[in-house]
Amino acid sequence: xxxxxxxxxxxxxxxxxxxxxxxxxxxxxxxxxxxxxxxxxxxxxxxxxxxxxxxxxxxxxxxxxxxxxxxxxxxxxxxxxxxxxxxxxxxxxxxxxxxxxxxxxxxxxxxxxxxxxxxxxxxxxxxxxxxxxxxxxxxxxxxxxxxxxxxxxxxxxxxxxxxxxxxxxxxxxxxxxxxxxxxxxxxxxxxxxxxxxxxxxxxxxxxxxxxxxxxxxxxxxxxxxxxxxxxxxxxxxxxx
Ligand SMILES: Nc1ncnc2c1ncn2[C@@H]1O[C@H](COP(=O)(O)OP(=O)(O)OP(=O)(O)O)[C@@H](O)[C@H]1O
Ligand SMILES: [Mg+2]
Numbered sequence: 001x002x003x004x005x006x007x008x009x010x011x012x013x014x015x016x017x018x019x020x021x022x023x024x025x026x027x028x029x030x031x032x033x034x035x036x037x038x039x040x041x042x043x044x045x046x047x048x049x050x051x052x053x054x055x056x057x058x059x060x061x062x063x064x065x066x067x068x069x070x071x072x073x074x075x076x077x078x079x080x081x082x083x084x085x086x087x088x089x090x091x092x093x094x095x096x097x098x099x100x101x102x103x104x105x106x107x108x109x110x111x112x113x114x115x116x117x118x119x120x121x122x123x124x125x126x127x128x129x130x131x132x133x134x135x136x137x138x139x140x141x142x143x144x145x146x147x148x149x150x151x152x153x154x155x156x157x158x159x160x161x162x163x164x165x166x167x168x169x170x171x172x173x174x175x176x177x178x179x180x181x182x183x184x185x186x187x188x189x190x191x192x193x194x195x196x197x198x199x200x201x202x203x204x205x206x207x208x209x210x211x212x213x214x215x216x217x218x219x220x221x222x223x224x225x226x227x228x229x230x231x232x233x234x235x236x237x238x239x240x
Contacts, residue, residue: 001068002029003171003204004053009062009072011048022048024227026062030206032171035198037215038208040224046208047176049224053206054087054174055079067171069121084112085122088165088173092180094157096149102160103145106132106167113168128169135167136160139193155186162193166203173197175207179214191217 006028012021023045030036040046051057052064055071058079064072071082088109096105110129130138136145139159149157158178165173175194179187195217198205207214215221215235223230 003032003067004028004030005063005065006052006059007063007065009052009059009064011045011052011057012060021045021227023052023059023224026229028222028229028232030204032204033198033202034204035195035217035219036204036206036222037218037220038206038222038224039210039212039215040230041210044224045227046210046224050174050176050206050208053172054089055082056089081116081120081122084116084168085120086171088168088170090158090161090165090173090175090178092177094149094154094161094181096157096161096164098149101146101148102136102141102152102163103132105149105160106135106145106164109164109167130167130169132163132167135163138166138197139163153186154182155189158182158186158190159193162190162197166197171204173203173205175205177209178207179209179211 006026009023009026010021011023012019026049038046038049048057052059058074059072062072063070066086074082100108110132113129133142133145136142139162141156141159144152144156152160178194179190182190191214194205194207197203218235220233221235222232
């Protein structure tokens with residue numbers, strides 16, 4: 001069974017008298033452990049699709065099965081629970097809390113899980129959160145973990161935001177332009193880290209970008225254009 005199955009998913013918006021689709025009629029299956037890159041021009045619907053996958057937005061039409069559970073019609077509190085158990089997100093501008101150290105930023109995310117119900121449908125008993133230092137070690141920043149974000153470079157801040165995203169051991173790691181604010185070399189190090197998290201740890205990673213050259217590092221490349229999937233290809237990936 002696929003980890004994720006989207007069936008004729010659409011997300012429409014109404015502005016005044018007009019409505020339009022940000023994503024339209026998308027069918028997609030994602031398997032556990034895949035490293036997927038979603039490519040497409042600005043406004044194509046990439047972030048909308050990623051937000052739906054992450055339970056930060058809901059489709060207006062269609063079904064979304066995660067591990068067999070249909071979450072398309074979930075209410076806000078059910079989506080909160082879905083995110084707490086299943087989803088880690090990495091953003092372009094890191095979104096770390098400036099008054100907390102790297103360690104504290106990562107520790108905070110564990111609390112999100114701790115505060116969600118133990119009776120959650122997603123609590124299958126086998127998912128363990130990591131200790132913050134363990135997550136920070138995985139991204140290679142153990143010696144900097146008591147620094148504040150302002151004392152870290154952009155690449156280091158992004159590593160900490162990745163540590164924060166994986167600390168609760170999510171089944172799905174979503175990244176929206178994770179290298180968008182970084183120079184080429186630092187960006188490549190972040191890509192390599194994401195690739196390793198998928199290759200070596202079997203995590204399902206979905207990364208959105210409009211940088212075509214990232215296509216070659218993924219297992220699978222999905223191109224989005226005008227709210228629809230234009231192509232979906234298994235890639236022969238290069239090691240970064
Ligand atoms: N909350 C919203 N309200 C109205 N329109 C929206 C909203 N969110 C997205 N859209 C519209 O939906 C379309 C797709 O937006 P989306 O952010 O998914 O594009 P994108 O592919 O991520 O673009 P970019 O590469 O610039 O980030 C755009 O036309 C956008 O303006
Ligand atoms: Mg976007």
